[in-house]
Amino acid sequence: MIEMSRLTRGDVIQVLSMKHGNHFHRFWTESIVLQSGDPLIIANKDVVVLESGERELIFPNLSICYFSKRDWFNIVLIFDQQDRLEQYYCNMASPYQLDIQRRVISYIDYDLDLIIDPRFNYRWVDEDEFIKNQQMYHYPISIIEEVNKARLQLEQRVRLQEEPFTPTFATEWYHQYLSLKK
Secondary structure (H helix, E strand, O other): OOOHHHOOOOOEEEEEEEEOOOEEEEEEEEEEEEEOOOOEEEEEEEEEEEEOOOEEEEEEEEEEEEEOOOOOEEEEEEEOOOOOEEEEEEEEEOOOEEEOOOOEEEEEEEEEEEEEOOOOOEEEEOHHHHHHHHHHOOOOHHHHHHHHHHHHHHHHHHHHOOOOOOOOHHHHHHHHHHHHHO
């Protein structure tokens, strides 16, 4: 494991999402580091994303991403065209890893997603995909337990409005992003 102190604010990195068993899922071509360390906070705007099957998409607008070395989820704050927070998109995923030489962070996506609106109403999606992939990718019991534990932790963070679900988090990091783009 490489120390995060080697990434600094303003560095450009890429993000690699895999499925269990090292199956390619998605690749974000360019993100900017807003905060190194734990949590790692990055941002991208109108970023090119490569998907399995060689599809190439552009994820529109600004996204601010929250990654942890400990938590089994990552959180993407998605902004609309007027740069207002539209939703939080939370992926159940392994803690991230960093390849400092390649400037890539990576994680394993474990299917379940929690979508939260700015008023903190939330709903789970892709539960059927999680069940299907448990069998297809032979998830160990330990992985299923970590995902289920993280699911409860994430719901609690939302209910208690803990970081990054605080009233000021989105605004603060939006302004941090703007300060780097000047």
